[in-house]
Amino acid sequence: MTAELVRGQNHPLSQSRLEIRVSAGAPVVAAAALGDENGRIHGVEWVAHPGAPTRPGLEVSRQAAADHRLAVDLDAMTEAVHRVSVLLALPAPGSGPGPARFGAVAAPFVAVTGLDGSEIAGYTITGLETESAVVALELYRRQGAWKVRAVGQGYAGGLADLLTDQGLPEAVQLAGAVDEAVTRGLARSVQAPPSRPADGDRSRQPAAPAVGPEQGGTAPQGAPGSVPPSYGGQPAGGPGQAGPQSAYGGTGAADPSATAGGPIDYSHPGRRNSAPPPPPTAPPAPPGQPARPVAGDATGWSMEERLYNQVWGMFEDLARTAAAYRSAVDFAESRMDKELEQALSDPRSRIGGQSDAVREAARARHAQLVGQAREVLDRDLAQLAAEADVVEPALPPAFARWDNPAWHAYRVPMEIPMALRLGDLRLPEADRIRIPMLLRLPLERGLWIDSGRADPVDGSFTDSHDMRRLAMETAVAHAARLLAVYPAGEFTVHVIDPAGSGEQPLAPLTRTGVPAAPPARGAAGVAEVLGRLTQRVDLVQMALRGGAPDALPPGFDTSQQLLIVNDFPHGFDDRAVNQLRYLADEGPSVGVHLMMVADREESAGYGPLLDPLWRSLLRLTPVPDDHLADPWVGHAWTYEPPLVPPGSQILHQVLTQVAAARRSWSR
Known part of the structure; x- marks a missing residue:
């Protein structure tokens, strides 16, 4: 009681x-x-x-x-x-x-x-x-x-x-x-998760507006959920995010579907006010056997939302399962140490070989406790692995890996999905299980692809030249996925490549004609692009603060804007650096998003001036790295980037369709 x-x-x-x-x-x-x-x-x-x-x-x-x-x-x-x-x-x-x-x-x-x-x-x-x-x-x-x-x-x-x-x-x-x-x-945690049922029911619940490091509170906008990241992470919707709360537990950024000159709708297009239908039920399991996993066993309005919430449920289950195992092992070790210390502190136990018997008994109890904990862990991991095997093939393109057959049936969507996949997360206790890392849409913070020195968890060595190339390839893969999940004409891409060092990795974007203009080169190109985007942010903010979103200039492009920046800080003067910080802080709330490919050490000359910039971005790596934390127990998760399989043409095929749809839309 x-x-x-x-x-x-x-x-x-x-x-x-x-x-x-x-x-x-x-x-x-x-x-x-x-x-x-x-x-x-x-x-x-x-x-x-x-x-x-x-x-x-x-x-x-x-x-x-x-x-x-x-x-x-x-x-x-x-x-x-x-x-x-x-x-x-x-x-x-x-x-x-x-x-x-x-x-x-x-x-x-x-x-x-x-x-x-x-x-x-x-x-x-x-x-x-x-x-x-x-x-x-x-x-x-x-x-x-x-x-x-x-x-x-x-x-x-x-x-x-x-x-x-x-x-x-x-x-x-x-x-x-x-x-x-x-x-x-804020810079290492995954976004705050949806709420879980109090009774531990495996039927996952819809995402609730929660605060995490990713979203400026305590948990990377970097995982499925409403960040935050952290990496386990501001209220749902991000800093300065305008618009009413949606049924998905977040707030929206500018709706790209708004017509030029008309009011900009900042609410989520899928908002609903009534209760969602119940989730599908699994077929009954044989007596004594665990329930059979079913794709979409969480509640939600659609299969997409059910899968989204189910991924969050798997994420939390694995985090807590690993935490329970680690806690049990720590308890067993502390208990054994305590028993040995008590035995050795008693002079009577040193007579007649009693100390050896005490040691053996303590070690036996330790082994028993660890063995019991491992049995529970293996049982839970087997259930999660079976669920992952069912869920992964059922994921839509926005949630799927690049090697998923769903991408081969890709068509430019008519609506924006709830989230997109930024990679995978795993723990050492469950190396086989990969948790999709889903980023909530619309974007609520920028991305930073770290091209600096890294110590990959797989032990491989990557020199600085290869890291820069891999970082730019990772950024292109992220940008391509982001473009692919938006309707035609609702996302515009700008590229800043001051020295032209990213020409080869950028080829999938430039050859298909996806960017709005060729990559900006030199200090003059950097100043022109940053000046244009900061002016855009100012215009939209003034319109919103004045209560007249329809007062924007005729023909104003209401689509979301993505700026890809390579080789920062090379080619950036003090004014450009301040404009970049401004875009990182104020841009997401009005539909201007930043994707940085940079080595933080190379900008060390600016001192603490740039610390807020790095903290405002979700850090990702081009190689597997242990730098993200979940919002429940704070495990260090291994992040694996979503690279395209070697030799695959899927990226080119998807971008070709995106470019063709954009050309048709603009006619």
Whole structure:
């Protein structure tokens, strides 16, 4: 039976391994602090936070998010620890858009549960107004037993004031480190996921408007979902994104289908207000066997939306399955170390060979626990692999790999899809399973293809020349896919290649006549293209702010704009650099999108001036690399770029159709 706590009330805990579940009306930072018998925090190493998410017996999320799960193992606490405080804080200004006080959001709810999900105690934190940080609850030791107490103590001065009140000398520095960790998460996390059903039902639910690092909150706009990336990631819709919320959980950018001179519709074309139909049901499985996977078993308006939500469900399932396995292995190792330490500290165990027996027994228990965890992992991975085998062939072109037969039946679409695939994600525990990394459309942040030095996870060596070539080929593959999923005439491509070094990789685009003009060369070409696009952003913003979107000049091109930039910062003066930053920040909200192919080290001469630029872009690599994080537990996922198979003509065939459709549309 669940205990519903009020402020100051306590409740006994009968389990030592627990989960703390947090549900808030906005992205929050979750942390946990260890305290002595007086509640005092002795140092920064006593606090688990996004910059240092694991401490003995504690694990918190690396991201700011509306939902969190914190892992607690009370048996792993040292004798000096008498209190575990769960801390919540709103991201600091600059870490992402969002409310500045808890009084502006729904009251957070915190629950203590067992590992099986059974709720032990819950607490709704009411009465908060100007506070931006709060001690939600605390687990405390009393006469050898642990209890939970609802606290709800808020601090208007934020996390720094909260930590200072708990006796931490380095409170201000630690609060700054937490803010920096949240900011860094913007560039490495995948976008916030759709919500999952509370009862663990495998029937996936439609995407909900959530905030992630990818979208300026806590989770790359870089994965299926409404980013954010991160990489696990601003509210759905992106910074400055205008328009009403759609049924898909995001907001739209400028609708390219708007006629020239007419009003620009910024809502998603597939918006609906009624409930979606139920998902398809799987055929009954034989007794004792797991349910048979079915493509599209999530809810949604269409098969596309069901597959989109199903991919998100697979992503979360794999993240949590791997987290449970890693946690079980860590617990087994810590338990064995504790048993060995206790045995060796007792002089009696050293007599008559008892220490050898103790070691063997401890190792046997360790092997048993790890074996049980591996059995559960293998069972879950087998189910996920079977589901992936069913889902992958059913994906539409926008979600499919380049080697999927769906591309051979490609036709220029009449409507914009929900998302497009940016590559694949995998974990070392499940090397066979690839999770499609879906980017939500319309684009809400730019892309950065990193052409700098990399340490590929496959151990292969790639020199700087090959990295530049691979990065440009990757950018062309991304651009081609983006063009292919938009209706004819609804996406215009511009290319800046100051030194002409990208001529060969750009050939698939230029030979088919896809770009609006030949690639801009030299400083003059760079200035002309950037000046034209920044003027476009200014015009649309002024029209929107003035409440007169139909006041744009006659014949104004309302299509989405994609700018591909190669070899930055070569050929860019200070004015061009500032224009590029402006396009990265303001462009997505008015349909101007940036794709950078650059080595960050080559622009190091600009110092911290360009740090906001890199943080505003979703970083991708042309080779497999471990740099993205999921928004649930913050695993480091291996990202694999969506390269076209060697010798395949599919890219040329698709771009030829795109160019022909554009020519027919413009007549």
